[in-house]
Amino acid sequence: MLERGAFADVSAAMMVHPAPVEADHMPCLAVANLDVHYTGREAHASAFPERGINAADALTVAQVAIGLLRQHFSHSDQAHGIVIKGGDAPNVVPAHTSGRFLVRAADLEALGRIEPRIRACFEAGAVATGCQVEVGLVSPRYSQFEPDQAITNAYRRNAEALGRSLPGPANLTSTDTARPMVGSSDNPRPLAGSTDMANVSLAIPSIHPMLGIDSGGATNHQPKFAAACVTASADRAVVDGAMAMAWTTLDLATDPDLRSRLLSGP
Structure with a gap:
């Protein structure tokens, strides 16, 4: 889609993803x-x-x-x-x-x-x-994700206004080391993954937060995590994520500085 011009007239992109932890960005390799x-x-x-x-x-x-x-x-x-x-x-x-x-x-x-x-x-x-x-x-290489700091900040404010609990804000860069942590308390490790949206983030301002769901310790791609994603609490998280992105879209459209920067293009 990116190579065929689907994002040529798009000013910003947002997507959320379920995870065992809440975060305002998704670390991507x-x-x-x-x-x-x-x-x-x-x-x-x-x-x-x-x-x-x-x-x-x-x-x-x-x-x-x-x-x-x-x-x-x-x-x-x-x-x-x-x-x-x-x-x-x-x-x-x-x-x-x-x-x-x-x-x-x-x-x-x-x-x-x-x-x-x-x-x-x-x-x-x-x-x-x-x-x-x-x-x-098999497919084109996916890049590292380059999250937009200003859009991330706006999403974070809106998510917190909805009652979402996020860890301390990070100064986001492509070599971000303040990644969300998973694993046990005595063996924590940074969360990581990859996504084709990372390629989009190199072309237009983008964010990809993570919605923490109550998975009982299960992690992505495990059967118990899949089961946790169809619970009432997970449904609430999805609604919160949609609302946070909608409110963030309003911020991008109404904040003069953000709007001007996004409309001016890369």
Whole structure:
């Protein structure tokens, strides 16, 4: 949508997202979504194993290489993936395997440093086994999120007026270290994720707050969190989020300084 001009006449963008904590911004890492395909040669795994080229081994080598590379990651670098196809039968040397991996980093510049190293791990799997490898992007890379400070401040005031409890305000930048924390009290860690809206934030002023719901300790993408999202308290949070964004839109339209800046464009 962004590439096709859908936001060409848009002055600002806002979106909210449920989370186990409330926050006026959503910490987002840059991400590359990669598909990897290995092609080997089938053979009977018992009668003629020497005639096979094992594509499953190639994917295993790549996963081990990525695991070893993690010791050299910076604090924001991440890589995680799944095996989509691992073979067809245990008595056949797999000729075709595939996986999907997410590579994340603090920003696009950092992603440009770590992504080639992950791709080298995929190449290592091919070299070690004699397979052919293809690596491609599933979708365009997502950038880090650049929240607009003035719009964030307006949203925060409106959310608090509705009774939402937010942690202390942060001076938001693309390298923001004052990220909302999750995890146990003795092992807290910054909340992180990625979104395509981050690319929008580089083009127009944008915010992406998080709505804290009573999830009983469950976190995003867990079944208990999904169940918590269809409760009355979660419905209340969604209504609050919609109202806070609506009131913020009124602020943007009626505050002379904000309105002038947004209408003047990037």
